[in-house]
Amino acid sequence: MSAAAGTVSLGPVRGIRRVKDTGFTVFLWTCAGLALVPLTWIAVYVVSKGVGALSWNFFTKEPAGPLNPQQGGIVQSFVGTGLIVGIATVIAVPLGILAGIYLAEYGKGRTASGIRLVAYVLLSTPSIVAGAFIWALVVVALGNFSALAGGLSLVVLMWPIVAIASEAVLRLVPQELREGALALGLPRWKTIVRVVMPTAGAGLLTAVMLAVARALGETAPILLTALGNDHINTDIRAPTDAVPLRVYDYARTPVEALHSIAWGGALVLLAAVLFLAISARILSNRQQKRIA
Structure with missing residues (x-):
């Protein structure tokens, strides 16, 4: 009972x-x-x-001027953004991945602790500080604003993201894979290149995409280093426009038609960032399933 x-x-x-x-x-x-x-x-x-x-002119024409702005576009901003972010990516991604490899595979001493500290400090540094630093270091030294200076200012923001994310992804690779490769006689560096990095490839690509997404929408460092340009420029030594800069400039004007173009630029930036963020999330999920 x-x-x-x-x-x-x-x-x-x-x-x-x-x-x-x-x-x-x-x-x-x-x-x-x-x-x-x-x-x-x-x-x-x-x-x-x-x-x-959004129109054909918006994506293919340079600014038409304040009298008839709807006939123009911001093609120079798209080209400039690609140039500046491209420079930053070429520099920040290799340095960030190499730092991540060192931290995940070799970093156990004071040097590794110092690199991690620098990465985390830069990760929380306001973007305008990065822009001011490159302005003082590059713009003042060279005597002019340029796409190169803009790219270098974004490197300061992208590198810590790639480094920290790369370390985290590489640490997820099972230790058994490393031990198996070493047992077969592969040296440490070949194990990293042929086993660890291919296994973590999707995760590393995710880190790169997140860093690019961060760089795309930055205005302050570009304002202090690239200045802007009303014409298409492909010379990394000359002032260059960017979409965030154009949005900022047009938003300050009293011309309503330019406000509309600024909103169009903001929409393109939002779509690009969302695409990169969603793609990074999908790749991250695939990476986790692959490792599991």
Whole structure:
């Protein structure tokens, strides 16, 4: 009888636990939904404001001037953004991945601790500080603004992202793979190049995409280093325009047509950043499944 009574008494307890579990699940989903509300609102607002500016001229023409701005575009901004971010990527990605390899495979002493400290400090450094640093170091020394200076200012922001993310991804590679390669007679560096890095390839690409997404929307460092340009420029030694700069410049003007073009530029930036972020997330999930 006591056993039967004990069995009956568990029913209400299980019911209470089920209610608590359901309530907590609903609470978490509600919090997640509320967190998405600002992002969704911003995305919808930018789309509603900027979609009207998108046209063939917008993507293929240089600015037409304040008298007839709707006939022009910001092609020079797209070219400049590609040039500046390209310079930054070519420099920051190899240095960041090499730093990540060192930290994950060799870094156990004070040198590794110093590199990690520098990376985390740079990761939290305001972008305008990076721009001011490169302005003082490069722009003042060379005597002019340039795409090269703009790219170097973005290197300061991209390198810590690539380095920290690369270290994290490389540490996820099972130690058994390294031990197996070493047991077969491969030297340490070949093990890293032929075994570890291919296994972590998707994760490394994710790190690069996140860094590029961060660089695409930066305005302050580009304003202090690249200055801007109303014409297409492919010379890394000359002042160069960028989409964030053009959005900033047009947003300050009293001309309503230029405001529309600024919203169009903001929409393109938002779409590019969302694409990179979603792609990085997909690659990260595939990387985790592959390693598992």
